[in-house]
Amino acid sequence: MNKIFNYIEEVFVVLAMSIMSIITFSNVVSRNLLSSSIAFTEEITINLFVLLTFVGASIGVRKSAHLGFNLLYDISSVLMKKILIIFVGLITLSVFLIITYFGYDMAQFQQSIGTETPALGWPQSYFSYGLCVGALFCAVRTVQSTYYEFINLRQKGGE
Amino acid sequence: EEAGSSGDSKQEHDLQMSVTVSESSTWYEAADKLASDLEEETDGRITMEIYPNEGLSGGDSGKAVESLSKGTIDLTFNSTIIYSIMDERFGVASAPFLFKNLEEVDEVFNGEGGEMINDILREKGVEPLGFGQNGFRQVTNSVQEIQSPEDIEGLKMRIPGINMYTDLWSELGTDPTTMTFSEVFTSLEQGALDGQENPIDVIHSAQLNEVQDYITMWNYSYDPLVLGMNKELFDSMSEEDQQLIKELGKEASEHQVELAREKEEEQINELEEQGMEFYYPTDEELEQFKEKVQPIYDEYESKWGEDLLEAFTP
Amino acid sequence: MDIILLFGVFFLLIALKVPIAIAIAATSIVTLFNTDGVVGLESLADIMYTGISKFTLLAIPFFILTGVIMEHAGISKRLINLAQTIVGHYKSGIVFITAIAAIFFAAISGSGPATVAAIGGILIPALVKNGYKKETASALVASAGSTGIVIPPSIAFIVFAVVAGDQMSVSIGDLFMAGVIPGVLLGIAFIIATLFVRWRNDLKDKREENEENQVKEEIELMPKATFKEKAQAFYSAIWGLLIPIVILGGIYGGIFTPTEAAVVAVFYGLFVGFFVYRELKLKDMYVIFRDASVQTAVIMLIVGSASVFAHIITSERIANDLADMVLGLTENPIIILLLINLILLLAGAFIDAISAMYIFVPILMPIIIFLEVEPMAFAVFMTVNLAIGLFTPPVGINLFVACGISGATLAGLSKTIIPYFIAAFIVLLFLTFVPSISTFLPNLLEQFKVE
Ligand code: NA
Ligand code: NA
Numbered sequence: 006m007n008k009i010f011n012y013i014e015e016v017f018v019v020l021a022m023s024i025m026s027i028i029t030f031s032n033v034v035s036r037n038l039l040s041s042s043i044a045f046t047e048e049i050t051i052n053l054f055v056l057l058t059f060v061g062a063s064i065g066v067r068k069s070a071h072l073g074f075n076l077l078y079d080i081s082s083v084l085m086k087k088i089l090i091i092f093v094g095l096i097t098l099s100v101f102l103i104i105t106y107f108g109y110d111m112a113q114f115q116q117s118i119g120t121e122t123p124a125l126g127w128p129q130s131y132f133s134y135g136l137c138v139g140a141l142f143c144a145v146r147t148v149q150s151t152y153y154e155f156i157n158l159r160q161k162g163g164e
Numbered sequence: 165e166e167a168g169s170s171g172d173s174k175q176e177h178d179l180q181m182s183v184t185v186s187e188s189s190t191w192y193e194a195a196d197k198l199a200s201d202l203e204e205e206t207d208g209r210i211t212m213e214i215y216p217n218e219g220l221s222g223g224d225s226g227k228a229v230e231s232l233s234k235g236t237i238d239l240t241f242n243s244t245i246i247y248s249i250m251d252e253r254f255g256v257a258s259a260p261f262l263f264k265n266l267e268e269v270d271e272v273f274n275g276e277g278g279e280m281i282n283d284i285l286r287e288k289g290v291e292p293l294g295f296g297q298n299g300f301r302q303v304t305n306s307v308q309e310i311q312s313p314e315d316i317e318g319l320k321m322r323i324p325g326i327n328m329y330t331d332l333w334s335e336l337g338t339d340p341t342t343m344t345f346s347e348v349f350t351s352l353e354q355g356a357l358d359g360q361e362n363p364i365d366v367i368h369s370a371q372l373n374e375v376q377d378y379i380t381m382w383n384y385s386y387d388p389l390v391l392g393m394n395k396e397l398f399d400s401m402s403e404e405d406q407q408l409i410k411e412l413g414k415e416a417s418e419h420q421v422e423l424a425r426e427k428e429e430e431q432i433n434e435l436e437e438q439g440m441e442f443y444y445p446t447d448e449e450l451e452q453f454k455e456k457v458q459p460i461y462d463e464y465e466s467k468w469g470e471d472l473l474e475a476f477t478p
Numbered sequence: 479m480d481i482i483l484l485f486g487v488f489f490l491l492i493a494l495k496v497p498i499a500i501a502i503a504a505t506s507i508v509t510l511f512n513t514d515g516v517v518g519l520e521s522l523a524d525i526m527y528t529g530i531s532k533f534t535l536l537a538i539p540f541f542i543l544t545g546v547i548m549e550h551a552g553i554s555k556r557l558i559n560l561a562q563t564i565v566g567h568y569k570s571g572i573v574f575i576t577a578i579a580a581i582f583f584a585a586i587s588g589s590g591p592a593t594v595a596a597i598g599g600i601l602i603p604a605l606v607k608n609g610y611k612k613e614t615a616s617a618l619v620a621s622a623g624s625t626g627i628v629i630p631p632s633i634a635f636i637v638f639a640v641v642a643g644d645q646m647s648v649s650i651g652d653l654f655m656a657g658v659i660p661g662v663l664l665g666i667a668f669i670i671a672t673l674f675v676r677w678r679n680d681l682k683d684k685r686e687e688n689e690e691n692q693v694k695e696e697i698e699l700m701p702k703a704t705f706k707e708k709a710q711a712f713y714s715a716i717w718g719l720l721i722p723i724v725i726l727g728g729i730y731g732g733i734f735t736p737t738e739a740a741v742v743a744v745f746y747g748l749f750v751g752f753f754v755y756r757e758l759k760l761k762d763m764y765v766i767f768r769d770a771s772v773q774t775a776v777i778m779l780i781v782g783s784a785s786v787f788a789h790i791i792t793s794e795r796i797a798n799d800l801a802d803m804v805l806g807l808t809e810n811p812i813i814i815l816l817l818i819n820l821i822l823l824l825a826g827a828f829i830d831a832i833s834a835m836y837i838f839v840p841i842l843m844p845i846i847i848f849l850e851v852e853p854m855a856f857a858v859f860m861t862v863n864l865a866i867g868l869f870t871p872p873v874g875i876n877l878f879v880a881c882g883i884s885g886a887t888l889a890g891l892s893k894t895i896i897p898y899f900i901a902a903f904i905v906l907l908f909l910t911f912v913p914s915i916s917t918f919l920p921n922l923l924e925q926f927k928v929e
Contacts, residue, residue: 015764015768018767018768018771018772018775019763019764019767019768019771021771022539022543022767022770022771022774023767025536025539026540026543026741026744026745029536029540029737029738029741030741030742030744030745032738033734033738033741033742036320036339036341036356037733037734045325045327045330045342047325047342047533048325050533050536051531051532051533051536052531054530054531054535054536054539054778055527055530055531057539057771057774057775057778058530058774058775058778058779058781058782059775059779060775061771061772061774061775061776061778062499062775062776062778062779064768064771064772064775065772065775065776065779068772070772070773070776071497071498071499071500071776071779072497072498072499072776072780072830072873072875072878073492073495073496073497073498073501073873074492074493074495074498074828074872074873075495075872076871076872076888077493077494077495078494078495089494089495092494093494093495093496093497096491096496096500096504097496097497097500099504100500100503100504100507103507103519103522104503104522104523104526107519107520107522107523108523110520110523111523111524111527114230114233114234115230118230118233118250118288118289119250119251120226120230120249120250121249121250122249123226123248123249123324123325123326123327124325124326124327124330124342125327126252126327129249133523133527136523136526136527137523180793213795215792215793217644217645219644219792219793220789220792220793221524221525221528222525222528222529222785222789223528223643223644224528227524227527227528230524231521231524234520234524235517235520236517236520236521236524343735344532344533344534344735346534346643346647347534347735350649350651350732350735351732351735353732354730354731354732354733355732356732356733356734356735
């Protein structure tokens with residue numbers, strides 16, 4: 006189950022990054038060599054960029070790639086470490102859940118007034134729901150990685 | 165804020181307004197007038213902070229309009245071109261070669277056309293306080309004087325990232341591209357682009373005359389501004405306050421139009437002095453252009469609606 | 479709005495190990511809620527969304543992707559090899575090799591940690607073999623890697639242009655050019671610092687520890703490279719060396735925008751990796767794109783939350799209040815500029831360059847405009863401040879990457895880093911008070927353009 010989840014995230018970002026690169030590159034080529042522009046496709050790219058950010062951030066949570074300050078944590082006692090892990094987990098989870106909620110709020114509103122992307126006329130809300138799902142992924146990953154971190158610490162503490 | 169849905173006439177309001185362009189613009193000046201008028205008339209009960217350069221929505225005009233409708237921004241000055249991401253009908257105001265001159269514009273916006281746009285704005289949660297103007301959009305380029313449709317063919321043009329304009333400029337036989345405006349000057353300078361289109365105000369303040377030799381005053385697309393307020397907020401105010409805001413809003417928009425027209429004349433003179441070559445096409449030439457873009461009308465009439473288009477046809 | 483609350487909550491969260499991106503978001507959420515209640519939060523997702531979905535910022539993933547491709551395509555090792563044939567025969571040649579290779583790679587990569595990762599993998603072990611402590615090796619590579627955001631292309635300059643763009647238009651092309659000389663000066667400063675460290679610590683330690691254990695080095699102690707060897711190394715590395723020319727030439731030649739330049743570099747790198755060096759395999763692509771995506775996401779999540787923070791600074795007029803406060807204390811430009819540097823160095827110790835740009839550019843811009851400092855020069859010395867932050871503890875992403883490679887600990891590094899800090903600080907002072915070091919190159923090119 007977890008493996009599938011990993012796979013979905015990774016394949017998504019790999020595809021998103023590939024599409025973004027291909028579209029932007031095609032744009033350069035078409036404008037300079039073919040003398041015709043497909044610049045309106047830039048819209049797909051910048052919206053995919055947002056989705057890439059949140060799904061990629063979710064992988065980042067799993068890999069502990071998000072930058073932070075560990076000095077106080079490192080010199081803390083095991084008990085203090087446990088408290089900090091829970092604390093950080095709760096803060097991170099709250100932030101991602103709040104983003105999910107207000108991302109959903111944004112998408113719903115866009116759907117209700119019918120906002121479209123300017124050049125292609127695609128519903129903007131589709132991308133916003135994407136942000137929402139991405140942030141939710143991040144929240145799930147936070148619970149997961151907080152749990153593993155806590156368990157690892159307990160095992161070490163018990164030795 | 166208190167729950168003053170019934171419209172407490174003593175209620176204090178601390179409004180936030182977003183303006184697309186900088187502090188030195190007529191847009192800002194008009195917004196500033198509105199802010200000081202409001203404060204004066206209410207002895208400081210209603211105040212308004214203005215944020216230039218779309219400072220409340222991270223520089224993104226589309227998001228500003230969306231936030232206005234949602235109520236996270238109280239007031240904005242935005243072009244109907246931007247509003248068209250919420251509803252394609254707003255595009256009618258910028259239909260190609262629709263108005264010959266400003267007299268025709270005023271007639272339509274003060275008449276049925278303006279009222280119909282106002283209704284659509286209200287549908288979208290925006291209370292219209294008045295129309296300003298960004299002006300007629302003119303075309304500049306560095307290749308040759310554009311007099312007829314043949315002169316424009318094949319040029320690499322930077323255009324607004326809105327599908328109507330993409331269709332329109334493809335119809336004109338150019339190679340249209342959308343590009344962040346901040347990158348346009350350099351691209352024109354380096355020759356990555358041949359030309360662009362914008363109102364005189366934008367051409368002048370971005371100093372495009374330094375990189376563009378020719379300008380054709382073809383008034384091809386009118387760019388109106390909407391001074392809009394979030395409707396829910398407006399409706400929550402007392403009747404007196406609503407009245408006051410409508411009145412002052414109208415004055416502020418009229419002031420902006422006046423300023424913009426005065427300024428445009430000066431700007432044209434300055435651009436001419438700095439060596440930009442102005443061309444004013446004849447009625448015949450304009451007719452040729454209009455003919456060339458007729459397919460846009462065929463395609464968009466159904467999107468804009470027959471009635472609306474008719475109301476907008478002078 | 480209470481500014482003490484804003485910064486207080488922020489630093490408290492950071493101190494308690496909350497990731498920076500989350501700390502910024504949490505602080506912003508608290509502040510929005512505190513100002514306007516739940517209604518205040520309704521703009522949260524909108525601001526994050528518009529903060530990220532900017533065409534100009536697309537240069538970030540593409541420059542990151544270029545860096546990762548170059549690492550896999552074998553370009554970094556050829557650049558190192560070239561540096562080796564140029565300076566390998568000098569005493570302490572490995573130090574020069576490191577600095578020069580860092581500068582070469584910095585001209586390809588837009589990020590500091592990417593530069594460290596690309597050259598560190600080869601050069602940290604080589605430095606250690608040559609008798610340098612792993613702390614010294616890490617410090618050198620981490621600091622030299624910080625030129626990654628000063629020498630073009632640079633993610634920091636792109637972000638600067640985007641954030642400052644709300645108040646004045648700054649050309650990314652010009653900023654890139656402005657960073658060239660300061661970046662090279664930094665590289666030279668780091669060489670001097672390493673020579674100093676070597677002279678003071680390592681040689682002595684090496685004599686004590688390694689007398690019997692003589693390791694034959696692969697990289698140092700080479701005979702002077704012949705012209706033919708140099709030419710071969712150059713020829714082999716030329717594809718890498720061409721990248722900065724493609725990028726800067728493309729931007730300045732008007733062929734493409736900085737964002738497009740970045741994506742051209744991506745495809746160029748793929749071309750070289752697949753068809754010229756033939757070190758890339760199709761199956762590498764998954765890993766390359768995945769790793770670049772995660773690196774991108776980590777930065778862009780910061781961009782998203784920092785946009786909200788910057789939004790609060792703007793909409794609550796915090797910047798103007800602070801500027802008034804500072805200018806109320808003194809209008810002496812020298813004192814103010816020193817103060818700005820101090821604040822940025824301090825900030826850079828704890829937070830990353832991108833966050834700092836979003837937080838401090840809106841705050842400092844009114845002061846910079848008042849002092850009539852050339853925006854390009856400001857962009858450069860601000861970036862150098864934050865580049866220093868990349869290798870100053872406690873939070874320095876370059877240090878993290880370098881320690882990850884060398885196995886050194888952050889605690890062990892803290893002292894070693896001091897000479898590098900001082901060296902960079904001296905360069906920083908020059909850049910702050912002699913703006914023409916930064917503006918010279920872009921202005922020169924401007925003249926060519928006019929003619
Ligand atoms: Na660089
Ligand atoms: Na640091």
